[in-house]
Amino acid sequence: MKIVFLDALTLGNVDFERFKKFGKVEIYQTTPPEKTLKRVKDADIVVTNKVVIDKEIMDKAENLKFIQIAATGMNNVDLEYAAKKGILVKNVAGYSTKAVVQQTFALVLGLLNKVCYFDEYTRKDYPKSEIFTHIKDWFEIAAKRWGIIGLGTIGKEVAKIAKAFGAEVVYYSTSGKNNDQTYKRVGLDELMKTSDIISIHAPLNEKTKNLIGYDELMKMKDGAVIVNLGRGGIINEKDLAKVLENNKNILVGLDVFEKEPVDENNPLLKFKDKTLFSPHIAWTSIEARNKLMDGIYKNIEEFAKSGN
DSSP states (O other), X not given: OEEEESOGGGGOSOOOGGGGGGSEEEEOSOOOHHHHHHHHTTOSEXXXXXXXXXXXXXXXXXXXXXXXXXXXXXXXXXHHHHHXXXXXXXXOOSTTHHHHHHHHHHHHHHHHTTHHHHHHHHHHTGGGOXXXXXXXXXXXXXXXXXXXXXXXXXHHHHHHHHHHTTOEEEEEOSSSOOOOSSSEEOOHHHHHXXXXXXXXXXXXXXXXXXXXXXXXXXXXXXXXXXXXOSOTTSBOHHHHHHHHHTTOOOEEEXXXXXXXXXXXXXXXXXXXXXXXXXXXXXXOOHHHHHHHHHHHHHHHHHHHHHTO
């Protein structure tokens, strides 16, 4: 049996050695589209994080029996066609919950507490200060309203911690089906208008694409914070740039973008004082990546035992 990892660089420094138990293992750090077919042509199992496996690839990779997605999202594989071909497709769910929750608060607290600003001030200007402190307004989470867009597994964990900080938690159900009784469910309009902090933890689909546009952003309270830990494309980046250009007083934290990696000319990059970014790393704690690899190993082990 031959196993091919197509974009191992996205997994970092993890254990690939154990997979040799199942047969030949080929590891590629990255795979551009024009090389995908050549690399998977005689593979029995393909492990991909973001490399696209479409109809053409599946038709020409005649040995392919199992596609293991090294992530939760499965939009890089044509699932319907894989089912028609009898190709098993699996992902790994739940491995990154704690990591994403932690990065949510890293972005929120970084923005609220102006961590980057105060660090720079301390290094550059504090030695020349006439007083022991430096006053620049920031607010506490306690007694504020925290609005969550997407109260799934991650959203619920964020809600628990926000509540522990003393916040009032409300949520908007992007599917329209979530009726969690622990927190107040509100419409998107109310959430945008009344929340002091907004965090997004929803998948990207027809209902959430461009969910947050110019009108929604302009409704936000003066000085409010919005962070996106869901998927790029939920916030319309052109509209967000326009809102920031118009000097709307909001703070923005993004771990995900419409295009990844971002273009050098992405207008959002110039708003350093109003934004805090990370390069889609919320899921990448050491613990989360080890859980991911354990999940991949377990899925391949089950597949091998099934005798397919």
